[in-house]
Amino acid sequence: MMLRNFLAESLDRISRNLALRPQYTMQEYQRWFDQNPEFLHNGAMEKIELLEPLTLEGTNNLYRANFWIQHPNDERRYGEREIVVKICKFWATPGKNRLHRLNMLLSAFQDEIRINNLIRATNIEGVVQSFGGGIAGRHPYLKMEFIKGCSLDRLFDTNLTDDEILKRVAQIAYLANTISQLHYYQVVHKDLKPKNLLLCQNPLHKNNHKILICDFGYAQAKLRETVNEYGGQLTPCYSAPEQAIMGENLSYSVDYFSFGIIVHEFLTGYKLFPKAMDIFIEDGHKITDRYLEYLKTGRENRFNDSRFPELAQWIDSLTLFDSFERMQNCPNLFDIAHKLRERVNAQGYRDVNTDFLWNQLGEYGKR
Numbered sequence: 001m002m003l004r005n006f007l008a009e010s011l012d013r014i015s016r017n018l019a020l021r022p023q024y025t026m027q028e029y030q031r032w033f034d035q036n037p038e039f040l041h042n043g044a045m046e047k048i049e050l051l052e053p054l055t056l057e058g059t060n061n062l063y064r065a066n067f068w069i070q071h072p073n074d075e076r077r078y079g080e081r082e083i084v085v086k087i088c089k090f091w092a093t094p095g096k097n098r099l100h101r102l103n104m105l106l107s108a109f110q111d112e113i114r115i116n117n118l119i120r121a122t123n124i125e126g127v128v129q130s131f132g133g134g135i136a137g138r139h140p141y142l143k144m145e146f147i148k149g150c151s152l153d154r155l156f157d158t159n160l161t162d163d164e165i166l167k168r169v170a171q172i173a174y175l176a177n178t179i180s181q182l183h184y185y186q187v188v189h190k191d192l193k194p195k196n197l198l199l200c201q202n203p204l205h206k207n208n209h210k211i212l213i214c215d216f217g218y219a220q221a222k223l224r225e226t227v228n229e230y231g232g233q234l235t236p237c238y239s240a241p242e243q244a245i246m247g248e249n250l251s252y253s254v255d256y257f258s259f260g261i262i263v264h265e266f267l268t269g270y271k272l273f274p275k276a277m278d279i280f281i282e283d284g285h286k287i288t289d290r291y292l293e294y295l296k297t298g299r300e301n302r303f304n305d306s307r308f309p310e311l312a313q314w315i316d317s318l319t320l321f322d323s324f325e326r327m328q329n330c331p332n333l334f335d336i337a338h339k340l341r342e343r344v345n346a347q348g349y350r351d352v353n354t355d356f357l358w359n360q361l362g363e364y365g366k367r
Contacts, residue, residue, distance in 0.1 A: 029063070038134045061086070090138050276295070
């Protein structure tokens with residue numbers, strides 16, 4: 001028995017080391033999917049065909065893919081649709097506690113799958129929908145809907161017209177409501193930034209012209225080894241200061257801070273803390289005392305629109321350095337969403353974003 005256990009552990013260690021690789025090709029991932037299909041209770045198989053890479057940065061790879069159900073002895077494709085597949089890289093850099101760090105990465109990805117399943121069960125509309133996860137060989141993966149559109153960072157513009165600002169405030173109101181709904185279900189995103197917000201630009205999609213939240217990789221994670229493109233566990237310029245100071249036991253306040261920065265950048269085209277990234281780079285890509293001090297004093301709020309007199313003040317309150325003071329000084333995001341909706345409607349403008357919020361009030365009996 002001892003010999004069998006020894007052989008099993010040795011072979012597992014060998015196969016794990018052979019699988020460790022910083023990058024797999026799309027064809028290699030495809031082979032894993034072909035060899036390890038997900039079977040349904042009726043014997044049908046879930047099939048995935050990778051089409052093209054979307055991003056290969058960080059600890060995960062994203063691919064556009066086809067998804068369909070295939071029944072035994074039937075070559076027809078049922079329920080075929082285009083999706084995004086997020087694959088956890090089976091890789092940890094060499095060094096101390098490498099196996100532990102690898103296990104933490106894989107465990108964190110499983111946490112992300114569970115969070116996405118929870119969000120799907122809540123029927124929150126303003127998020128990129130998940131279709132569940134699985135494992136292909138040693139590679140955990142998550143299936144998500146494919147959104148035709150672009151991330152918010154590609155839409156920043158310093159010369160917006162009054163009409164364009166009006167439309168964007170309506171979209172911001174919808175986004176504020178979505179974050180509020182996530183908080184109601186105890187989900188804190190912890191990594192809100194323009195690249196994790198997608199503007200749907202598909203006339204056939206029910207959420208066309210709405211901003212959708214994606215990538216819940218940091219949400220609810222208490223023991224997190226996933227790193228961002230800078231090698232850390234937060235995103236400079238968008239993450240709240242308490243994420244660098246505390247790390248754990250974070251509250252909704254971190255999403256409020258990120259939301260305030262995103263609102264300013266989306267409506268003005270300018271960064272709220274314009275020197276933050278320069279300081280971060282100069283200090284060796286680290287969150288230093290100098291960087292944190294700048295977050296206390298370096299805010300440059302350029303938003304000024306008489307149609308939305310409270311919004312400039314809200315941006316300041318949402319991005320206060322102290323988390324307690326932040327939550328004491330600004331309304332909750334549900335109230336912000338509906339106050340902005342009122343302001344937009346008062347200008348004679350309505351769209352799918354404001355209509356959703358108005359219908360929501362009807363459901364809550366608060367009209």
